[in-house]
Amino acid sequence: MEEIQSYSDNYRSSSSSASSPAGRAPGGAFFYLRKPGTSRQPISFEDSPEWDDAEIDAQGDEGGGDSIRVATTATASPSLSKLNSGSFPSPSFPGASSSVTGRKIVGASIVWKDLTVMVKEKRKYSDKVVKSSNGYALPGTLTVIMGPARSGKSTLLRAIAGRLRSPARMYGEVFVNGVKSRMPYGSYGYVDREDVLIESLTVREMLYYSALLQLPGFFSQKKSVVEDAIAAMSLGDYANKLIGSHCYMKGLPNGERKRVSIARELVMRPNILFIDEPLYHLDSVSALLLMVTLKKLASTGCTLIFTMYQSSTEVFGLFDRICLLSNGNTLFFGETLACLQHFSNAGFPCPIMQSPSDHFLRAINTDFDRIIAMCKNLQDDQGDFSSVNMDTAVAIRTLEATYKSSADSAAVETMIVKLTEKEGPRLKNRGRASAATRIAVLTWRSLLIMSREWRYFWIRLVLYVLLTVSIGTVFFNVGHSLLSVMVRVASIFVFVSFMLLLSVSGLPAHINEIKLYIHEESNQHSGATVFLLGHLLSSIPFLFLTAISSTLVFYFLVGLRNEFSLVMYFALNIFMCLLANEALMMTVAYIWLDTFKCTLALIFIHVMMMLVAGYFRIRDALPEPLWKYPLSYVAFHTYSIQGLLENEYIGTAFAVGEVRTISGVQAVRGSYNISSSPNAKWANLLVLFSMAVGYRILLFTLLRFNVREHVTRCKFCWLRMYTPAAK
Numbered sequence: 001m002e003e004i005q006s007y008s009d010n011y012r013s014s015s016s017s018a019s020s021p022a023g024r025a026p027g028g029a030f031f032y033l034r035k036p037g038t039s040r041q042p043i044s045f046e047d048s049p050e051w052d053d054a055e056i057d058a059q060g061d062e063g064g065g066d067s068i069r070v071a072t073t074a075t076a077s078p079s080l081s082k083l084n085s086g087s088f089p090s091p092s093f094p095g096a097s098s099s100v101t102g103r104k105i106v107g108a109s110i111v112w113k114d115l116t117v118m119v120k121e122k123r124k125y126s127d128k129v130v131k132s133s134n135g136y137a138l139p140g141t142l143t144v145i146m147g148p149a150r151s152g153k154s155t156l157l158r159a160i161a162g163r164l165r166s167p168a169r170m171y172g173e174v175f176v177n178g179v180k181s182r183m184p185y186g187s188y189g190y191v192d193r194e195d196v197l198i199e200s201l202t203v204r205e206m207l208y209y210s211a212l213l214q215l216p217g218f219f220s221q222k223k224s225v226v227e228d229a230i231a232a233m234s235l236g237d238y239a240n241k242l243i244g245s246h247c248y249m250k251g252l253p254n255g256e257r258k259r260v261s262i263a264r265e266l267v268m269r270p271n272i273l274f275i276d277e278p279l280y281h282l283d284s285v286s287a288l289l290l291m292v293t294l295k296k297l298a299s300t301g302c303t304l305i306f307t308m309y310q311s312s313t314e315v316f317g318l319f320d321r322i323c324l325l326s327n328g329n330t331l332f333f334g335e336t337l338a339c340l341q342h343f344s345n346a347g348f349p350c351p352i353m354q355s356p357s358d359h360f361l362r363a364i365n366t367d368f369d370r371i372i373a374m375c376k377n378l379q380d381d382q383g384d385f386s387s388v389n390m391d392t393a394v395a396i397r398t399l400e401a402t403y404k405s406s407a408d409s410a411a412v413e414t415m416i417v418k419l420t421e422k423e424g425p426r427l428k429n430r431g432r433a434s435a436a437t438r439i440a441v442l443t444w445r446s447l448l449i450m451s452r453e454w455r456y457f458w459i460r461l462v463l464y465v466l467l468t469v470s471i472g473t474v475f476f477n478v479g480h481s482l483l484s485v486m487v488r489v490a491s492i493f494v495f496v497s498f499m500l501l502l503s504v505s506g507l508p509a510h511i512n513e514i515k516l517y518i519h520e521e522s523n524q525h526s527g528a529t530v531f532l533l534g535h536l537l538s539s540i541p542f543l544f545l546t547a548i549s550s551t552l553v554f555y556f557l558v559g560l561r562n563e564f565s566l567v568m569y570f571a572l573n574i575f576m577c578l579l580a581n582e583a584l585m586m587t588v589a590y591i592w593l594d595t596f597k598c599t600l601a602l603i604f605i606h607v608m609m610m611l612v613a614g615y616f617r618i619r620d621a622l623p624e625p626l627w628k629y630p631l632s633y634v635a636f637h638t639y640s641i642q643g644l645l646e647n648e649y650i651g652t653a654f655a656v657g658e659v660r661t662i663s664g665v666q667a668v669r670g671s672y673n674i675s676s677s678p679n680a681k682w683a684n685l686l687v688l689f690s691m692a693v694g695y696r697i698l699l700f701t702l703l704r705f706n707v708r709e710h711v712t713r714c715k716f717c718w719l720r721m722y723t724p725a726a727k
């Protein structure tokens with residue numbers, strides 16, 4: 001670290017002399033320099049990977065085999081070679097020179113022209129979040145979109161990446177290698193602000209399963225891709241460490257977690273990488289390390305665009321181009337040094353001791369107005385605060401006007417014309433793993449997670465066994481006489497109801513699964529069908545183990561009819577019940593994605609189902625509206641308990657006095673409504689099975705039509721309409 005030459009002095013001198021255009025330092029000298037006499041890189045971390053083109057070609061048997069060839073040809077594109085030839089010199093990075101000449105992965109140029117994003121307000125798309133933004137990003141460079149909170153950074157990034165969330169609408173054009181088309185699958189990676197990682201996997205496993213989900217080809221081929229991504233993100237030391245905490249071991253620090261998130265996108269070897277707030281929640285050391293790693297990644301040829309709220313001086317020194325936004329307006333687009341010059345020209349030179357990013361934000365962030373007001377009050381008592389006393393609105397207007405009439409703005413337009421006048425090679429779809437492979441991978445990955453996460457399954461299993469032992473001992477050996485019928489009905493009701501209620505303990509794990517799905521689906525690594533099938537297949541062994549262990553403990557402690565087929569039916573019935581309940585929990589988890597709300601909702605649903613399950617009041621005696629129809633018919637408790645009682649009592653008889661006998665069904669009818677048909681228990685099992693499928697179909701529909709996003713959109717519109725502060 002001590003070897004990092006931040007050249008803040010260099011920077012200071014350039015900023016302090018920024019008022020004079022001649023004061024611009026040459027791009028290359030502005031950034032990190034080698035120590036005199038050293039040939040190695042200024043920061044020690046693993047070598048950047050050699051992206052193996054031939055391997056990608058071999059893998060691209062689903063239509064994307066020539067994508068790297070395409071990318072390689074892209075360097076030869078006249079417009080790009082012109083760029084690289086120096087009309088806009090890109091700052092050099094130590095060690096980058098070799099990759100510039102022998103570049104194995106080549107990014108694509110991306111241009112956005114007159115890009116406006118509007119969001120819906122009172123049924124009309126009228127609120128502009130991004131206003132007529134122009135800019136470009138070139139292969140091998142870092143382009144940062146900076147600005148205060150809610151200035152439209154993420155929206156602009158999403159718009160360029162073609163991933164706008166409704167109800168936002170985009171106007172304007174985005175060109176990739178001079179071609180106006182959407183970026184195909186695999187040609188770009190998008191890293192969200194929040195890291196959604198699997199805590200119980202190691203870094204290498206996480207990336208390997210991600211590669212299996214994303215890439216076509218054989219399992220063995222993915223290993224080298226993963227190793228390359230690990231090396232590219234300098235994760236070698238952490239490759240075999242668990243991502244989350246485990247026993248007394250701490251999980252990965254935030255910086256490494258972010259690098260894993262980025263590496264996950266790198267397994268696809270994208271030409272363009274979009275990252276929303278890479279330094280979110282990172283300390284200054286992790287932030288610098290991450291940015292240096294990204295700089296090195298860019299030096300292999302990848303085009304990197306990311307958003308950032310604020311940066312240290314050292315980090316700022318690594319950017320190639322900056323797009324400065326305020327309230328959706330572009331206040332500057334161009335090279336980082338020129339931005340300092342621009343502020344200086346507009347009358348806001350960066351003070352010697354201030355970080356440029358802090359200075360920019362200080363000048364354009366309207367939130368500072370409140371602080372200024374506070375300082376004015378303090379000023380009367382405690383002296384002069386004039387250094388922060390700047391009218392933000394005036395500063396923004398001045399900077400915007402200065403930029404519009406500046407040579408920088410004209411140069412951007414010229415460059416946009418150059419980059420778009422001629423169509424370059426189109427990026428091609430890399431092909432993806434087949435649905436069968438993805439189902440197999442998701443199933444195996446979920447099995448692995450369930451077996452490792454004690455909170456996911458093992459603790460539940462222990463609780464189930466404890467519960468059944470408790471119920472079994474409370475109802476121990478209740479006997480087979482007519483008098484024991486009511487007690488036996490009670491024991492079965494308690495067993496089914498409490499088992500299902502206890503399942504709620506697995507909710508946090510389901511919420512994590514859904515969050516992971518939402519993340520993977522948005523990056524096209526997963527889909528609703530694949531996810532649901534994978535989840536179903538992986539949960540079957542665990543639910544079956546739960547059902548069989550609980551059944552055996554309960555069945556023999558209470559002393560139900562001792563026949564193998566009856567015991568098996570009992571276990572099957574409980575298994576179906578758990579399967580239906582699991583689907584219900586997933587549905588609720590998807591709707592709220594919040595442990596507290598989901599727990600409340602599920603407990604309420606279960607209590608309601610217990611209430612109408614026919615035990616507290618026989619089903620036929622329930623008040624018809626609501627309680628009988630539809631509630632008692634949608635409660636899976638009803639069918640499970642009915643099936644289990646039919647299993648226990650059909651075919652039995654009790655002696656009443658010396659000569660009379662009554663059937664078991666008649667004996668039960670006083671306390672529970674069951675059928676005398678020998679097939680009734682199978683009909684109930686079928687209903688339970690249909691419920692398990694039905695809830696999954698419901699969940700599939702919710703996932704397929706992305707209902708959460710529609711609900712969030714309505715909430716958003718509602719908030720914007722009725723909350724003045726939200727506008």
Ligand SMILES: Nc1ncnc2c1ncn2[C@@H]1O[C@H](COP(=O)(O)OP(=O)(O)OP(=O)(O)O)[C@@H](O)[C@H]1O
Nearest residue numbers: 119129148149150151152153154155165166167168
């Ligand atoms: N899909 C959308 N629908 C409605 N409004 C939106 C949408 N996306 C963004 N906005 C609004 O646009 C404004 C800019 O949001 P954006 O997230 O792009 O800002 P940002 O600069 O990234 O800020 P932050 O760093 O705080 O996230 C915000 O006021 C936000 O509420």
